[in-house]
Amino acid sequence: MALFSGIVSLSVFTSEIRPAESLNKIIATVGNQSISELDFDDAQDKYQKLSNTKYLKNEDMRKSLRTRIIDFLIDRAVVDSIAEDESIQVNEKRLESEIEKRMEFMGITSRKQFEKAVESSSGMSYELWYTELPYQIKKTQLMQYKVPNHPPSDKDIRAWYAQNREKVGFEVQYRQIAIAPNNDSITEESRIHKEASEIKKSVLSDPASFGLVAGSPRNTDAGLRARKGLIDWISSFELYKTNRSVAVALSTIPVGSVSEVFRDERKRYCIVKVEGKRPTPLENVRQGIVNLLSREKEDENFMKWVRESRSTVPIQIFDEIYKKENKIPDQQETFTLD
Numbered sequence: 617m618a619l620f621s622g623i624v625s626l627s628v629f630t631s632e633i634r635p636a637e638s639l640n641k642i643i644a645t646v647g648n649q650s651i652s653e654l655d656f657d658d659a660q661d662k663y664q665k666l667s668n669t670k671y672l673k674n675e676d677m678r679k680s681l682r683t684r685i686i687d688f689l690i691d692r693a694v695v696d697s698i699a700e701d702e703s704i705q706v707n708e709k710r711l712e713s714e715i716e717k718r719m720e721f722m723g724i725t726s727r728k729q730f731e732k733a734v735e736s737s738s739g740m741s742y743e744l745w746y747t748e749l750p751y752q753i754k755k756t757q758l759m760q761y762k763v764p765n766h767p768p769s770d771k772d773i774r775a776w777y778a779q780n781r782e783k784v785g786f787e788v789q790y791r792q793i794a795i796a797p798n799n800d801s802i803t804e805e806s807r808i809h810k811e812a813s814e815i816k817k818s819v820l821s822d823p824a825s826f827g828l829v830a831g832s833p834r835n836t837d838a839g840l841r842a843r844k845g846l847i848d849w850i851s852s853f854e855l856y857k858t859n860r861s862v863a864v865a866l867s868t869i870p871v872g873s874v875s876e877v878f879r880d881e882r883k884r885y886c887i888v889k890v891e892g893k894r895p896t897p898l899e900n901v902r903q904g905i906v907n908l909l910s911r912e913k914e915d916e917n918f919m920k921w922v923r924e925s926r927s928t929v930p931i932q933i934f935d936e937i938y939k940k941e942n943k944i945p946d947q948q949e950t951f952t953l954d
Contacts, residue, residue, distance in 0.1 A: 640652045640653055640654050641653045641934070642934050643655070643656055643686060643689075643933075643934055643935045643938070644686065644689070644690060644931065644932060644933050644934060644935065644938075645930075645931070645932045645934075646690055646693035646694055646697060646929055646930075646931050647693070647694075647697035647929050647930055648697075649693045649696065649697065651686070651689045651690065651693060655689060656682075656685060656686065656689065659685055659688060659689055660685060662744065662747070663684070663685050663688050665740060665744055666740070666744075666748070668739070669738060669739045669740050670738075670739065671738070671740075671748060671752075672688075673915055673916075679941065680937070680941060682935075682937055682938070683937070683938050683941050683942065686935060686938050690926070690931065691919070691922050691923075692751060693929075694922055694925055694926055694929050694931075695751065695754055695755065695758065695922060696754070697929050698758065698762070698925060698928075698929070699754040699757070699758060702757075702758070702761070702762070704753075704754050704757050704758070706749075706750040706753050706754060710753065711746075711749055711750065711753075714749065714753060715730070715749075718730070755918060758918075758921075759914065759917075759918055762921065763917055763918055763921045764917070764921070765910075765917075766913065766917060767906065767910060768905075768906055768909040768910065768913065772909060773898075773902060773905050773906065773909065774898065776905055776908075776909060777898050777901070777905060781895040784895060784896045784901045784904075784905075785851060785852045785853050785895075785896050785901075786851075786852050786893050786894060786895055786896060787849045787850060787851050787852070787893070787894050787895075787896050787897070787900075788849070788850060788852060788855065788866050788890060788892070788893050789846075789847070789848055789849050789850075789890075789891040789892040789893075790846075790847050790862075790866055790888050790889060790890050790891055791826055791827060791830050791844065791845035791846050791847070791888065791889045791891060792830065792837075792840055792845050792847060792862065792886060792887070792888045792889075793812075793815060793826075793829060793830045793834070793835045793840070793845055793886065793887045793888075794835060794836060794837040794840060794880070794882075794884040794885070794886045795808050795811060795812050795815075795834070795835070795836050795884060795885045795886075796808075796836045796837070796882070796883070796884045796885075797883070797884075797885075808885050809877070809885060811834070811885075812877045812885040812886075812887060813877055815829060815834060815887060816874065816876070816877055816887050819874055819887070819889070820874055823872065823874065823889070826845070826874065826889045827844040827845060827846070828844070829845075830844050830845025830846075831843075831844035831845065836884075837884070845889075846891070849892075849894075851896050851900065852866070852867065852896075853896075859880060859881065860881065861878055861879065861880040861881060861886070862880060862886065862888060865878055865886075865888055866888060866890060869890055870890065870893075871890050871891070871892055871893055872889075872890065872891075873889070873890055874887060874888070874889045875887055875888045875889070
């Protein structure tokens, strides 16, 4: 976890506290909150568990575990202090309201089912997630009103697109032959299947003939027949929403190849040939990339803001190990921490 970002004024407690004077020594004070050794002990287990989830990232592993946990506690106290100043209150009623809202959004009515869904999506136990919920609520509200929004640059967007072309899906250009049965009889189904199989055998022996067949009366879809079966560039995502069976068939065959005979949602017997595939153009997925990168940057931007906000909250450090590791002098002084 990065240290103080910006100029931070720390009033350092100078009088010695002997162990005999207190079994619960004060490590630091943040505003009107105290962080004690007992708080540190309680935080260790939670910090270790959160370190294995998406909720605690960008840790500075060059720092000792003790320093990282103290920073964790200071950051949480800074958030609590600013949230209090902003009249952001999170009580039990607010927590239950948040849970009900999330259950409604997820379409879940059972609390047990919700708890299992939370554990699956968060990677932590429900009990741990619940203890984090007050902080997450405060974080969400503070991000809306206090944290500057830094949208990703065009360079960042293009770099992500270049590295993740396989993930953005593809656009496909293809030809389709569709043969609709006249009725639902077994005899008619058998006749159409036989005809479709014969067409497939024919176009496999001469792939260049696919367009000719697709433009002939053998293609019973008039719209397709008028275009010789051609469907111009369409994203796999959009195709999947409108014609799932065709999208599935196209996803498994390379350019220039012909599919097996399959039935579509309209009960037609179909054959498709892939004329071209290409990654979805950047401009078609730009907003999605912006949203993704913005979400990825949320935690980084929030933690940067919290560290900068340390200069606005009175902080006193009493822990000798933390002071030594962070080169905090014993006298009151204004200084910059890397």
